[in-house]
Amino acid sequence: MTLDPVLARIDADLPQATERLFELLRIPSISTDPAFKADCDRAADWLVADLKSIGFDASKRPTPGHPMVVGHSGGDAAHLLFYGHYDVQPVDPLELWDNDPFDPRIEETPKGKVIRGRGTADDKGQLMTFVEACRAWKAVHGTLPANISMFFEGEEESGSPSLTPFMEENRAELTADIALISDTSLFDENTPAIMTQLRGLLGEELTITGPSRDLHSGMYGGVAMNPARVLARIIAALHDDEGRITVPGFYEGVPELSNELAAAWDDLKFDHESFLGEVGLSEPAGEKGRRPLEMIWSRPTCEVNGIWSGYTGDGFKTVLPSKASAKISFRLVGTQNPHEIRKAFRKMVQDMLPADCSVSFKDHGASKASVMTTTHPAFAQARKALSDEWPNAAAFTGGGGSIPIAGHFKEILDMDTMLIGFGKDDDGLHSPNEKYDLSSFHKGIRSWARILHAMTS
Structure with a gap:
């Protein structure tokens, strides 16, 4: 199946894709507050309906907490499992928002257009980049390039109490060749990243x-x-x-940082002075003698x-x-x-x-920390695909944060995980006025389309 018409479809359909994201963003699916339980159910229902509209056999699965959404496309090619979460953080303090957190809109900023609203970057906007890539493939070719399963949870922002029991109970259904997650960031605005380790x-x-x-x-x-x-x-x-x-x-x-990884990270030319300067600081305060990126990613x-x-x-x-x-x-x-x-x-x-x-x-x-096995052929394929879409070549990076699901995939399902996201450091995750760049949404969809093509060609 050819890639170029899929990319053209993504470009033409961007306004409609953005409006679909807005529909999901308008649902206040705050998992930590029992007052929003019905809204979490509503977000799960919305996702089920959307997946069904592009041919997935999708359903809402009950848990002791908020429901899971699981969908399967079928097919004989490689089996890929995509994970995301539809729940969001509370909006407090509400008075610091410029507009209603659940009334998403596109705003012009000095750096370009952004989508403003709770959940735009964490994780509804990221989740929908993959869904929209699948929609474009289906619209152009009538089928998907792989056997794809979708797995969305509604408790990530409240500790995921139902996640591991659900994975253990549904191990056979959820096990695939590799898991894909979009809940991370670019290294910088022109450099995509494949996160290979998480603290x-x-x-x-x-x-x-x-x-x-x-x-x-x-x-x-x-x-x-x-x-x-x-x-x-x-x-x-x-x-x-x-x-x-x-x-x-x-x-x-x-572990000590390997010479190979140290050299690769040095090549990224991370500007710690600008990184700290944006928050009113100047000097790294961690272990003496360690690189700033090392302190963030591997210490x-x-x-x-x-x-x-x-x-x-x-x-x-x-x-x-x-x-x-x-x-x-x-x-x-x-x-x-x-x-x-x-x-x-x-x-x-x-x-x-x-x-x-x-x-x-x-x-x-x-x-525990998670370290990905980059020898899996999907990592080289995805790196090449991302490098074709973005101005700079994709980098293998570490992550200072924690995404426990990556470890669960390995421990429970014995699956490698690839983390690819399109957020930016200034997205304001968990903060008032959260945003997701429109370019991140657009190029994120195109990136996943390229990755699917690379992994199934």
Whole structure:
């Protein structure tokens, strides 16, 4: 099947494709808030209907949470499974949005046209690039170039509690030759990226308790143990002067960057000064002696995500707080074991507690890092296809974030995964005024069409 008429169809159909995306974006499918449960169902129904309209045998599958959407095209060629998620983040703080988050629109910006609205980049716009590529193939050739399955979930933004049980229960149906995911970004606006490694994630919340109630600091200050002081000492002890993390055994399973990968990343000429400058910073603050890209993509981290204790309202209250709390996340690489790190972190905290203080913990998930096997022929095929569409050749990159589904595909379905996305660093994921460049949507559709052709020719 020829590619050029498919690309021409994509170009001609862009206004209609954009309006279809708008229909999906108008559905407030916020998975974390029970008030939007019906909307999540509605988004799943919309996707089922849309897949059926291009010939997929699609259905909505119930779970204890929000439904899955599964569709199959059939065919004798290579079996490809595409994954995306239709749920979105809450919109708070609403007052920081310039317009209704669920009234999508195209806006002119100094950098070009963007699609503005919640879910545009994460992940409805990305998801629909693949669906629209399939639509164009079907319209031109009457069939798809491969045996394609679609797998969309509605709980990615709320921890995916139903995902692994569903995958285990439907292992035979979901297993394919390779999994494709579009929930990542370009390296830069002219350089597409195939993400070959993702960091894992461990979340911990701890609360230090000292006195049985808040105390008057004039009466008890100096003689009573202050849990905020204890928490501050613990947090300060998590890194040494070289930026290394001090949790015992933390670096077990952390690989060194290979010379080949280091050279490839150096060739990308990452401008860390501009990267940090955009957020008002200038100096890398991680482990000394490490490349900035290395710190983002292939080194583990320990970060404080929130601290609270005592009186934090307007004015001043001379209180000695009863409790002090923090949320701490660890990004993991290589074969680091999140469960062992959790145990080591908690023991470290407990060993640092003074008399009269106790600690309680709450876990916020744990996932291992994912490393993709780039020797699979699909990686070279996709790299060539992407390079034909974009000004610069495609790069194999790492990812600082965590997408647990990539690891689940390997562990549960024994499938390699290829992550290709078209977002940009300024898309504002999870933030007010989220956007997705119209060019990312358009060229993303064309890119997937090229990849399908390359993988099935």
